[in-house]
Amino acid sequence: MSIKARRCFVPLSPSRWVAKVYLTCDNQIAVEYRHGQHVQKILPQGPGAYAGTGGAPSVCCLYPGTQGELAETLYDLAQTWSYAGEWVHAFLYKKFGYLLVSPPAECGNCTTICALSFAPANPTDGQAVTITATITNIDGSPTKGEAPEGTVTISVDGTILCTQTLPEDEPDSTNSQSVRCTWTASCTPSSTHTIAAVFTPAAPDFASSNCSAEVTVSGCGGTPCCPNGLPATLHLTIAGSGSCGLDGTYPLTWNGSYWTGAVSGCPVVFQCNAAGTPPSCGFSLVVYAPPGYCTLCYEIGTCGGSSGTWESAS
Numbered sequence: 315m316s317i318k319a320r321r322c323f324v325p326l327s328p329s330r331w332v333a334k335v336y337l338t339c340d341n342q343i344a345v346e347y348r349h350g351q352h353v354q355k356i357l358p359q360g361p362g363a364y365a366g367t368g369g370a371p372s373v374c375c376l377y378p379g380t381q382g383e384l385a386e387t388l389y390d391l392a393q394t395w396s397y398a399g400e401w402v403h404a405f406l407y408k409k410f411g412y413l414l415v416s417p418p419a420e421c422g423n424c425t426t427i428c429a430l431s432f433a434p435a436n437p438t439d440g441q442a443v444t445i446t447a448t449i450t451n452i453d454g455s456p457t458k459g460e461a462p463e464g465t466v467t468i469s470v471d472g473t474i475l476c477t478q479t480l481p482e483d484e485p486d487s488t489n490s491q492s493v494r495c496t497w498t499a500s501c502t503p504s505s506t507h508t509i510a511a512v513f514t515p516a517a518p519d520f521a522s523s524n525c526s527a528e529v530t531v532s533g534c535g536g537t538p539c540c541p542n543g544l545p546a547t548l549h550l551t552i553a554g555s556g557s558c559g560l561d562g563t564y565p566l567t568w569n570g571s572y573w574t575g576a577v578s579g580c581p582v583v584f585q586c587n588a589a590g591t592p593p594s595c596g597f598s599l600v601v602y603a604p605p606g607y608c609t610l611c612y613e614i615g616t617c618g619g620s621s622g623t624w625e626s627a628s
Contacts, residue, residue: 315415317344317376318453320460320519321389322421325398331372332398334417337389339424339453339519341460341486343380345402346417347372359396374417379410382458383485422518424453426462428511428525437499439533445497447511449480450490451520459489464515466493471507501534550575 319336330353336344349372380388388405395401406412426449433444449462461483468475478493497509510526551563566575 315376315413317342317374317415317418318424319344319418319421320424322418323393325392325395325401330399332402335389335392335398336374336418336421337385338376338418339451339460340455340489341381341383341385341458342376342378343385343388343406344374344376344415344417345406346374374415375412376415377406377410377412380406381455386460386486423521424451424460424462424519426450426513426515426520426523427452428466428513428523430509430511430525430527432509432527432529435529437529437531439499439501439531441499443497443499443529445475445495445509446492447494447513447525448490448492449513449523452489454489456489458486460486460519461488461491462513462515462520463517464513464520467512467514468493468495469510469512470497471503472510499529499531501531505531505534507531550577552577 317336318339320339321337322334324334325332331347331349332345333348334346336346338344352367354367391405392398392401395404429448429450431446431448433446434441437443445468447466447468449464449466451459451462454460461480463480463482465477465479467477475497476495478495480491480493483491499507507529508526509529510524512524513522515522550566552561562577564575564577
Protein backbone atom coordinates (compact mmCIF):
# COMPACT_ATOMS: atom_id res chain seq x y z
CA MET A 315 0.00 0.00 0.00
CA SER A 316 1.36 3.41 -0.93
CA ILE A 317 0.51 6.81 0.53
CA LYS A 318 0.93 10.45 -0.50
CA ALA A 319 2.17 13.01 1.98
CA ARG A 320 1.35 16.70 2.27
CA ARG A 321 4.29 17.33 4.56
CA CYS A 322 7.18 15.43 6.10
CA PHE A 323 10.26 16.11 8.19
CA VAL A 324 13.22 14.41 9.80
CA PRO A 325 12.92 14.97 13.57
CA LEU A 326 15.50 17.33 15.03
CA SER A 327 16.15 14.78 17.75
CA PRO A 328 15.61 11.35 16.19
CA SER A 329 15.67 8.15 18.12
CA ARG A 330 17.48 5.02 17.03
CA TRP A 331 14.33 3.94 15.23
CA VAL A 332 12.24 7.03 14.31
CA ALA A 333 13.57 8.37 11.01
CA LYS A 334 10.81 10.46 9.44
CA VAL A 335 7.30 11.73 10.22
CA TYR A 336 4.62 12.24 7.55
CA LEU A 337 1.30 14.09 7.39
CA THR A 338 -0.59 12.44 4.54
CA CYS A 339 -2.78 14.13 1.93
CA ASP A 340 -5.85 12.68 3.64
CA ASN A 341 -4.76 13.88 7.10
CA GLN A 342 -3.25 10.82 8.74
CA ILE A 343 0.03 10.39 10.58
CA ALA A 344 2.65 8.02 9.20
CA VAL A 345 6.08 7.28 10.66
CA GLU A 346 9.06 5.75 8.90
CA TYR A 347 11.19 3.61 11.17
CA ARG A 348 14.80 2.57 10.68
CA HIS A 349 17.08 0.05 12.29
CA GLY A 350 20.75 0.36 13.03
CA GLN A 351 20.64 4.16 13.27
CA HIS A 352 23.33 5.70 15.43
CA VAL A 353 22.17 8.51 17.71
CA GLN A 354 24.58 10.89 19.40
CA LYS A 355 23.75 13.55 21.97
CA ILE A 356 25.06 16.91 20.81
CA LEU A 357 23.12 19.36 23.04
CA PRO A 358 22.17 19.22 26.73
CA GLN A 359 18.43 19.28 26.07
CA GLY A 360 15.57 20.39 23.83
CA PRO A 361 14.87 19.82 20.15
CA GLY A 362 18.05 19.02 18.29
CA ALA A 363 19.75 17.50 21.35
CA TYR A 364 20.38 14.26 19.45
CA ALA A 365 21.67 13.70 15.95
CA GLY A 366 20.96 10.47 14.08
CA THR A 367 23.16 9.01 11.37
CA GLY A 368 23.27 5.81 9.39
CA GLY A 369 20.78 3.02 9.64
CA ALA A 370 18.66 1.42 6.98
CA PRO A 371 14.97 1.71 6.10
CA SER A 372 12.87 -0.74 8.03
CA VAL A 373 9.11 -0.12 7.90
CA CYS A 374 6.66 2.74 7.44
CA CYS A 375 3.51 2.66 9.56
CA LEU A 376 0.30 4.53 8.81
CA TYR A 377 -2.01 5.33 11.74
CA PRO A 378 -5.58 5.64 10.34
CA GLY A 379 -7.04 6.44 13.76
CA THR A 380 -5.30 9.81 13.75
CA GLN A 381 -7.18 11.04 10.68
CA GLY A 382 -8.52 14.58 10.73
CA GLU A 383 -7.66 17.56 12.89
CA LEU A 384 -5.84 15.26 15.35
CA ALA A 385 -3.24 14.35 12.73
CA GLU A 386 -2.34 18.00 12.20
CA THR A 387 -2.03 18.53 15.96
CA LEU A 388 0.22 15.47 16.37
CA TYR A 389 2.35 16.55 13.43
CA ASP A 390 2.87 19.99 14.98
CA LEU A 391 3.80 18.38 18.31
CA ALA A 392 6.30 16.07 16.61
CA GLN A 393 8.10 19.08 15.16
CA THR A 394 8.70 20.56 18.62
CA TRP A 395 9.04 17.40 20.75
CA SER A 396 12.45 17.04 22.38
CA TYR A 397 12.88 13.39 21.40
CA ALA A 398 11.14 11.65 18.51
CA GLY A 399 10.97 8.28 20.23
CA GLU A 400 9.25 9.81 23.23
CA TRP A 401 6.70 11.45 20.91
CA VAL A 402 5.84 8.07 19.38
CA HIS A 403 5.50 6.48 22.83
CA ALA A 404 3.37 9.35 24.13
CA PHE A 405 0.89 9.58 21.27
CA LEU A 406 1.02 6.53 18.97
CA TYR A 407 2.46 3.41 20.63
CA LYS A 408 -0.36 1.10 21.79
CA LYS A 409 -2.86 3.94 21.27
CA PHE A 410 -3.60 3.54 17.55
CA GLY A 411 -3.55 0.60 15.22
CA TYR A 412 -1.32 0.81 12.17
CA LEU A 413 -0.96 -0.38 8.59
CA LEU A 414 2.33 -1.17 6.91
CA VAL A 415 2.76 1.08 3.89
CA SER A 416 5.40 2.18 1.43
CA PRO A 417 6.94 5.53 2.38
CA PRO A 418 6.05 8.39 0.02
CA ALA A 419 8.50 9.14 -2.77
CA GLU A 420 8.04 12.87 -2.19
CA CYS A 421 6.25 15.25 0.12
CA GLY A 422 3.80 17.87 -1.12
CA ASN A 423 1.90 18.25 -4.38
CA CYS A 424 -1.30 16.53 -3.27
CA THR A 425 -3.40 16.30 -6.43
CA THR A 426 -6.12 18.91 -6.94
CA ILE A 427 -8.86 19.26 -9.53
CA CYS A 428 -10.87 22.32 -10.52
CA ALA A 429 -14.56 22.48 -11.45
CA LEU A 430 -16.81 25.36 -12.59
CA SER A 431 -20.54 25.90 -12.21
CA PHE A 432 -22.84 28.78 -13.19
CA ALA A 433 -26.09 30.17 -11.82
CA PRO A 434 -28.08 30.55 -13.96
CA ALA A 435 -26.55 27.96 -16.27
CA ASN A 436 -28.10 29.54 -19.40
CA PRO A 437 -28.00 33.31 -18.85
CA THR A 438 -29.57 35.99 -20.99
CA ASP A 439 -27.90 39.18 -22.14
CA GLY A 440 -27.40 41.56 -19.20
CA GLN A 441 -28.18 38.96 -16.53
CA ALA A 442 -25.97 38.62 -13.42
CA VAL A 443 -24.24 35.22 -13.33
CA THR A 444 -22.63 33.68 -10.24
CA ILE A 445 -19.51 31.76 -11.23
CA THR A 446 -18.40 29.16 -8.68
CA ALA A 447 -14.96 27.54 -8.83
CA THR A 448 -14.46 24.48 -6.60
CA ILE A 449 -10.98 23.13 -5.87
CA THR A 450 -10.79 19.56 -4.54
CA ASN A 451 -7.90 17.65 -2.97
CA ILE A 452 -8.64 14.28 -4.60
CA ASP A 453 -5.97 12.58 -2.49
CA GLY A 454 -7.85 13.63 0.64
CA SER A 455 -10.79 12.27 2.60
CA PRO A 456 -14.15 13.91 1.68
CA THR A 457 -15.04 14.23 5.39
CA LYS A 458 -11.72 14.52 7.24
CA GLY A 459 -9.28 15.52 4.56
CA GLU A 460 -7.49 18.79 4.16
CA ALA A 461 -9.07 21.22 1.70
CA PRO A 462 -6.68 23.01 -0.67
CA GLU A 463 -5.38 26.40 0.44
CA GLY A 464 -4.50 29.19 -1.96
CA THR A 465 -6.07 31.58 -4.46
CA VAL A 466 -8.31 31.09 -7.47
CA THR A 467 -8.27 33.48 -10.43
CA ILE A 468 -11.39 33.47 -12.60
CA SER A 469 -11.32 34.98 -16.09
CA VAL A 470 -13.80 35.52 -18.91
CA ASP A 471 -12.45 35.31 -22.47
CA GLY A 472 -8.92 35.74 -21.14
CA THR A 473 -9.69 38.85 -19.05
CA ILE A 474 -9.37 38.44 -15.28
CA LEU A 475 -12.71 38.85 -13.53
CA CYS A 476 -11.56 38.31 -9.93
CA THR A 477 -9.00 36.63 -7.69
CA GLN A 478 -10.33 35.07 -4.48
CA THR A 479 -8.69 33.27 -1.55
CA LEU A 480 -10.12 29.87 -0.70
CA PRO A 481 -11.64 29.87 2.81
CA GLU A 482 -9.86 27.79 5.44
CA ASP A 483 -11.43 24.49 6.42
CA GLU A 484 -11.31 24.62 10.21
CA PRO A 485 -11.81 22.10 11.66
CA ASP A 486 -10.99 19.78 8.78
CA SER A 487 -14.31 18.43 7.52
CA THR A 488 -14.01 18.35 3.73
CA ASN A 489 -11.44 18.01 0.97
CA SER A 490 -12.75 20.91 -1.15
CA GLN A 491 -13.46 24.62 -0.98
CA SER A 492 -15.11 27.10 -3.35
CA VAL A 493 -14.94 30.76 -4.31
CA ARG A 494 -17.50 32.82 -6.23
CA CYS A 495 -17.50 35.81 -8.56
CA THR A 496 -20.29 37.68 -10.30
CA TRP A 497 -20.22 38.33 -14.03
CA THR A 498 -22.71 40.24 -16.17
CA ALA A 499 -23.55 38.15 -19.22
CA SER A 500 -23.12 39.99 -22.49
CA CYS A 501 -23.17 39.52 -26.24
CA THR A 502 -19.72 41.07 -26.68
CA PRO A 503 -17.62 39.96 -28.46
CA SER A 504 -19.98 37.05 -29.16
CA SER A 505 -22.71 35.06 -27.48
CA THR A 506 -20.31 32.27 -26.44
CA HIS A 507 -17.76 32.96 -23.72
CA THR A 508 -14.92 30.91 -22.24
CA ILE A 509 -14.80 30.95 -18.44
CA ALA A 510 -11.54 29.75 -16.87
CA ALA A 511 -10.25 29.27 -13.33
CA VAL A 512 -6.65 28.79 -12.15
CA PHE A 513 -5.77 27.53 -8.66
CA THR A 514 -2.47 28.75 -7.20
CA PRO A 515 -1.56 26.92 -3.96
CA ALA A 516 -0.44 28.91 -0.94
CA ALA A 517 1.97 26.17 0.17
CA PRO A 518 3.75 23.23 -1.48
CA ASP A 519 1.24 20.85 0.17
CA PHE A 520 -0.93 21.03 -2.96
CA ALA A 521 -0.41 21.00 -6.71
CA SER A 522 -1.88 23.73 -8.92
CA SER A 523 -4.83 23.02 -11.22
CA ASN A 524 -7.04 24.78 -13.74
CA CYS A 525 -10.31 24.30 -15.60
CA SER A 526 -12.49 26.02 -18.20
CA ALA A 527 -16.00 25.86 -19.63
CA GLU A 528 -18.07 27.64 -22.25
CA VAL A 529 -21.25 29.61 -21.56
CA THR A 530 -23.65 30.67 -24.29
CA VAL A 531 -25.67 33.82 -23.66
CA SER A 532 -29.15 34.02 -25.13
CA GLY A 533 -30.75 37.18 -26.48
CA CYS A 534 -27.76 38.08 -28.62
CA GLY A 535 -29.57 38.85 -31.85
CA GLY A 536 -31.33 36.35 -34.04
CA THR A 537 -34.87 37.00 -32.82
CA PRO A 538 -36.22 40.34 -34.10
CA CYS A 539 -37.34 42.77 -31.39
CA CYS A 540 -40.97 42.62 -32.34
CA PRO A 541 -43.12 44.55 -29.82
CA ASN A 542 -46.15 42.30 -30.35
CA GLY A 543 -44.43 38.94 -30.33
CA LEU A 544 -42.81 36.92 -33.05
CA PRO A 545 -44.81 36.79 -36.31
CA ALA A 546 -44.93 33.64 -38.39
CA THR A 547 -43.73 35.44 -41.51
CA LEU A 548 -41.90 38.64 -42.39
CA HIS A 549 -42.25 40.24 -45.80
CA LEU A 550 -39.21 42.05 -47.13
CA THR A 551 -39.66 44.68 -49.84
CA ILE A 552 -36.64 45.79 -51.85
CA ALA A 553 -36.71 48.67 -54.29
CA GLY A 554 -34.05 50.56 -56.23
CA SER A 555 -31.65 47.67 -56.69
CA GLY A 556 -31.04 48.65 -60.29
CA SER A 557 -29.14 46.19 -62.43
CA CYS A 558 -28.96 43.72 -59.57
CA GLY A 559 -32.60 42.88 -60.23
CA LEU A 560 -33.55 42.39 -56.58
CA ASP A 561 -36.69 44.55 -56.51
CA GLY A 562 -39.74 42.84 -55.11
CA THR A 563 -41.42 41.56 -51.93
CA TYR A 564 -40.10 38.35 -50.41
CA PRO A 565 -41.35 36.17 -47.52
CA LEU A 566 -38.89 35.40 -44.71
CA THR A 567 -39.46 32.56 -42.24
CA TRP A 568 -37.95 31.86 -38.80
CA ASN A 569 -35.69 28.77 -38.75
CA GLY A 570 -35.10 28.72 -35.00
CA SER A 571 -32.05 30.97 -35.11
CA TYR A 572 -32.73 33.74 -37.63
CA TRP A 573 -35.08 34.86 -40.41
CA THR A 574 -34.22 33.39 -43.76
CA GLY A 575 -35.43 33.58 -47.32
CA ALA A 576 -34.22 33.88 -50.89
CA VAL A 577 -33.80 37.03 -52.95
CA SER A 578 -33.30 36.15 -56.62
CA GLY A 579 -31.87 32.83 -55.54
CA CYS A 580 -29.43 34.26 -52.99
CA PRO A 581 -29.86 33.45 -49.28
CA VAL A 582 -30.96 36.30 -47.01
CA VAL A 583 -30.26 36.80 -43.30
CA PHE A 584 -32.58 39.15 -41.41
CA GLN A 585 -32.01 39.61 -37.70
CA CYS A 586 -32.19 41.93 -34.72
CA ASN A 587 -29.41 44.48 -34.64
CA ALA A 588 -27.34 43.39 -31.61
CA ALA A 589 -24.39 45.66 -32.28
CA GLY A 590 -25.27 48.07 -29.49
CA THR A 591 -25.37 47.52 -25.73
CA PRO A 592 -28.17 46.94 -25.02
CA PRO A 593 -29.20 45.78 -28.49
CA SER A 594 -31.36 48.23 -30.39
CA CYS A 595 -34.66 47.22 -31.92
CA GLY A 596 -33.60 47.96 -35.46
CA PHE A 597 -33.06 45.31 -38.10
CA SER A 598 -30.20 44.56 -40.42
CA LEU A 599 -30.44 42.81 -43.77
CA VAL A 600 -27.61 41.12 -45.57
CA VAL A 601 -27.92 39.49 -48.97
CA TYR A 602 -24.97 37.20 -49.41
CA ALA A 603 -23.82 34.64 -51.92
CA PRO A 604 -22.28 31.27 -51.02
CA PRO A 605 -19.13 30.48 -53.05
CA GLY A 606 -20.03 29.45 -56.56
CA TYR A 607 -23.73 30.08 -56.02
CA CYS A 608 -24.43 33.59 -57.22
CA THR A 609 -22.85 37.03 -57.22
CA LEU A 610 -23.05 39.35 -54.22
CA CYS A 611 -24.26 42.73 -55.36
CA TYR A 612 -26.53 44.21 -52.71
CA GLU A 613 -26.52 45.00 -49.01
CA ILE A 614 -28.99 46.92 -46.88
CA GLY A 615 -27.41 48.29 -43.71
CA THR A 616 -30.46 49.12 -41.60
CA CYS A 617 -34.18 48.79 -41.87
CA GLY A 618 -36.05 51.85 -43.04
CA GLY A 619 -33.20 52.91 -45.28
CA SER A 620 -33.70 54.23 -48.76
CA SER A 621 -32.95 50.86 -50.29
CA GLY A 622 -35.47 48.65 -48.55
CA THR A 623 -38.30 48.29 -46.07
CA TRP A 624 -39.83 45.47 -44.04
CA GLU A 625 -43.24 44.65 -42.69
CA SER A 626 -44.53 41.83 -40.53
CA ALA A 627 -47.50 39.66 -41.37
CA SER A 628 -49.14 36.55 -40.03
